[in-house]
Amino acid sequence: MLANSDRELVSRAQAGDLRAFDELVSVHQARVFALARRILANDEDAADVQQETFVRAWRSLSRFRQEAGFATWLHRIAVNLCLTRKRRRETAVKDSFFADSLSHSAGPTAVATLERAELAAEMRKVMAGMPAHYRVLVVLREIEGRPFEEVAQILGCSEASARTRACRARNVLRERMRPYLSDSGR
Amino acid sequence: MNRVCDKFEDLIWEHARTGDEPPEEARRHVESCRECSRVLEDAKALSGLLAEAGRVPDAPDCRAAVMARISGETRRRAVPAWAYACAVISMAGVVAAGIVSHRPRTPVSAPFAARNVGPEPSPAPALAKKIVPQPQQVVVDSTRDVTQPTEKIKSTSVRRHHRPQRRGVRPTETVAFDGTRSKPDVGPLAPGPRPPAPNTQLPTPNPRSVAAVYVTWPEAGDSGDTSYQYVERDAQTGERTQCSVKRSGNKVEVYIESTPGGNTPPVKGSIQNESTINA
Numbered sequence: 144m145l146a147n148s149d150r151e152l153v154s155r156a157q158a159g160d161l162r163a164f165d166e167l168v169s170v171h172q173a174r175v176f177a178l179a180r181r182i183l184a185n186d187e188d189a190a191d192v193q194q195e196t197f198v199r200a201w202r203s204l205s206r207f208r209q210e211a212g213f214a215t216w217l218h219r220i221a222v223n224l225c226l227t228r229k230r231r232r233e234t235a236v237k238d239s240f241f242a243d244s245l246s247h248s249a250g251p252t253a254v255a256t257l258e259r260a261e262l263a264a265e266m267r268k269v270m271a272g273m274p275a276h277y278r279v280l281v282v283l284r285e286i287e288g289r290p291f292e293e294v295a296q297i298l299g300c301s302e303a304s305a306r307t308r309a310c311r312a313r314n315v316l317r318e319r320m321r322p323y324l325s326d327s328g329r
Numbered sequence: 330m331n332r333v334c335d336k337f338e339d340l341i342w343e344h345a346r347t348g349d350e351p352p353e354e355a356r357r358h359v360e361s362c363r364e365c366s367r368v369l370e371d372a373k374a375l376s377g378l379l380a381e382a383g384r385v386p387d388a389p390d391c392r393a394a395v396m397a398r399i400s401g402e403t404r405r406r407a408v409p410a411w412a413y414a415c416a417v418i419s420m421a422g423v424v425a426a427g428i429v430s431h432r433p434r435t436p437v438s439a440p441f442a443a444r445n446v447g448p449e450p451s452p453a454p455a456l457a458k459k460i461v462p463q464p465q466q467v468v469v470d471s472t473r474d475v476t477q478p479t480e481k482i483k484s485t486s487v488r489r490h491h492r493p494q495r496r497g498v499r500p501t502e503t504v505a506f507d508g509t510r511s512k513p514d515v516g517p518l519a520p521g522p523r524p525p526a527p528n529t530q531l532p533t534p535n536p537r538s539v540a541a542v543y544v545t546w547p548e549a550g551d552s553g554d555t556s557y558q559y560v561e562r563d564a565q566t567g568e569r570t571q572c573s574v575k576r577s578g579n580k581v582e583v584y585i586e587s588t589p590g591g592n593t594p595p596v597k598g599s600i601q602n603e604s605t606i607n608a
Contacts, residue, residue, distance in 0.1 A: 172391055175388075
């Protein structure tokens with residue numbers, strides 16, 4: 144359901160109020176960028192998708208029915224844009240944020256942190272090599288922890304279909320990460 | 330994994346990701362199922378790595394860029410295309426109605442006429458100098474009476490794709506082949522009717538009149554077959570008129586079908602005429 148603040152802003156934006164839409168962008172742009180960044184693994188591409196998502200949302204705003212969440216609707220646009228972009232260019236995983244994650248980590252020893260970081264890097268590589276629709280499911284469900292109802296709305300499929308796809312995506316992830324899971328000394 | 334394991338698979342992953350306690354049923358199953366135990370171990374290991382892999386930098390602020398793009402689009406789409414189209418059609422109708430309403434109403438000859446003629450015969454109108462239609466047998470095949478449009482000979486050359494001038498104009502008289510003229514019963518735009526005398530048996534009232542049709546004739550000596558068709562729609566009344574005129578040698582066929590707007594049934598009529606064209 145639509146949050147009250149979102150509902151009012153969306154109604155005003157649908158009436159042509161640009162300031163209301165500007166406020167919607169301000170509220171939702173961070174999550175849209177994060178979603179795109181996790182799927183595309185590239186800052187520049189994610190920023191492009193972030194901007195394009197809101198432009199497309201503005202163009203389609205008259206068709207948005209307020210029964211569904213505005214954020215869910217936005218994220219569906221973003222996911223579709225990501226999938227389209229991935230289909231066009233098969234980009235290698237760019238670990239531009241790899242160093243950032245190292246600098247943000249704290250607690251474990253340097254060796255453990257390095258091992259963890261290496262494993263995380265391998266995880267990103269594995270995810271980059273997964274089929275796009277599996278990668279999207281892993282991001283939506285396993286990284287962002289969205290409920291299956293929302294995942295189904297974003298992907299435009301049934302909840303049962305989303306569950307089935309998620310199961311397959313996890314199995315693919317497990318199989319591809321099997322060597323690293325063994326080496327990590329579980 | 331069997332179907333029983335599938336039932337708990339998602340719960341296992343959710344437990345690994347969130348740390349929330351799974352339902353008792355799922356916990357007992359995992360303790361007793363080797364496969365699900367392995368899934369739980371993998372899920373715990375991978376969830377941590379997924380959290381690491383899912384870290385993203387701070388999002389850029391795209392508001393300025395987004396607003397700049399949509400502002401440009403909003404300005405270009407300030408007036409929808411359909412509004413322009415309606416304005417053009419309305420203006421064309423107004424201008425055409427103004428032109429037609431000021432046309433001098435000169436008597437014209439018509440190669441075709443309604444089946445019903447009024448009780449006021451008039452002398453035959455002057456004809457185009459090159460065409461002298463003879464009194465003809467008029468056959469009208471219609472389910473309803475058709476008030477014939479006023480016909481005016483504009484020139485002696487046939488122009489294909491000619492669009493007659495009709496914009497909500499109702500003819501004020503009809504002319505039969507034998508030269509009799511009559512005034513049609515009133516339509517929405519015709520002058521007001523004369524009140525009938527008491528106890529007068531009125532003729533069958535004509536229905537809505539079809540708008541004026543302007544037909545041009547070929548040059549004398551031109552024996553080629555010509556035909557044209559047009560469909561017009563009155564933007565104000567919604568009346569749709571389809572007319573086809575076909576000339577083959579000395580034979581002229583005119584078919585008119587007028588569909589008034591709203592729920593009024595269509596009015597149809599066709600006339601066949603054989604005329605001798607004098608050079």
